Amino acid sequence: MKYIVKSRRQAREVVLQALYAYILTQDDPDKILNDQRKDKKFENELDDFACKLLKKTIEKLKWSKAEIVRRLQNWEYDRVALVDRLILQMMITEMVFMDDIPPKVSIAEGVEIAKKYSTAESGAFVNGILDSVYHSLENLTASTH
Numbered sequence: 073m074k075y076i077v078k079s080r081r082q083a084r085e086v087v088l089q090a091l092y093a094y095i096l097t098q099d100d101p102d103k104i105l106n107d108q109r110k111d112k113k114f115e116n117e118l119d120d121f122a123c124k125l126l127k128k129t130i131e132k133l134k135w136s137k138a139e140i141v142r143r144l145q146n147w148e149y150d151r152v153a154l155v156d157r158l159i160l161q162m163m164i165t166e167m168v169f170m171d172d173i174p175p176k177v178s179i180a181e182g183v184e185i186a187k188k189y190s191t192a193e194s195g196a197f198v199n200g201i202l203d204s205v206y207h208s209l210e211n212l213t214a215s216t217h
Contacts, residue, residue, distance in 0.1 A: 084125065143204045
């Protein structure tokens with residue numbers, strides 16, 4: 073029986089899993105998404121949303137890493153949990169490059185996904201980094217579009 077993806081949050085969770093697989097395997101993003109689709113059914117436009125978010129996040133991995141590094145205080149990027157890094161990269165990409173989603177929604181979604189998939193402290197950590205991105209969003213969007 074297939075898992076039905078009914079919300080953008082669930083689609084983001086699928087993208088997080090796909091990003092994790094991409095980092096570990098370096099497989100083609102289309103192959104990874106097709107693997108995800110084997111046991112999932114996406115309702116409405118959610119498949120397009122997940123595909124766009126995954127591909128844009130992968131395209132912007134180096135850029136989003138640099139944005140995270142700029143905001144880490146007294147912490148090294150490599151010490152940040154992989155899941156937290158991927159959530160941050162996904163949500164920063166969404167905030168900056170997906171104009172149809174309010175940035176505060178992206179922040180809230182990132183925090184909730186971090187609470188579900190990472191440590192107890194991850195929600196606050198992700199919130200702090202994404203809030204910092206939010207406050208520099210005007211400059212980021214101007215320099216990237």
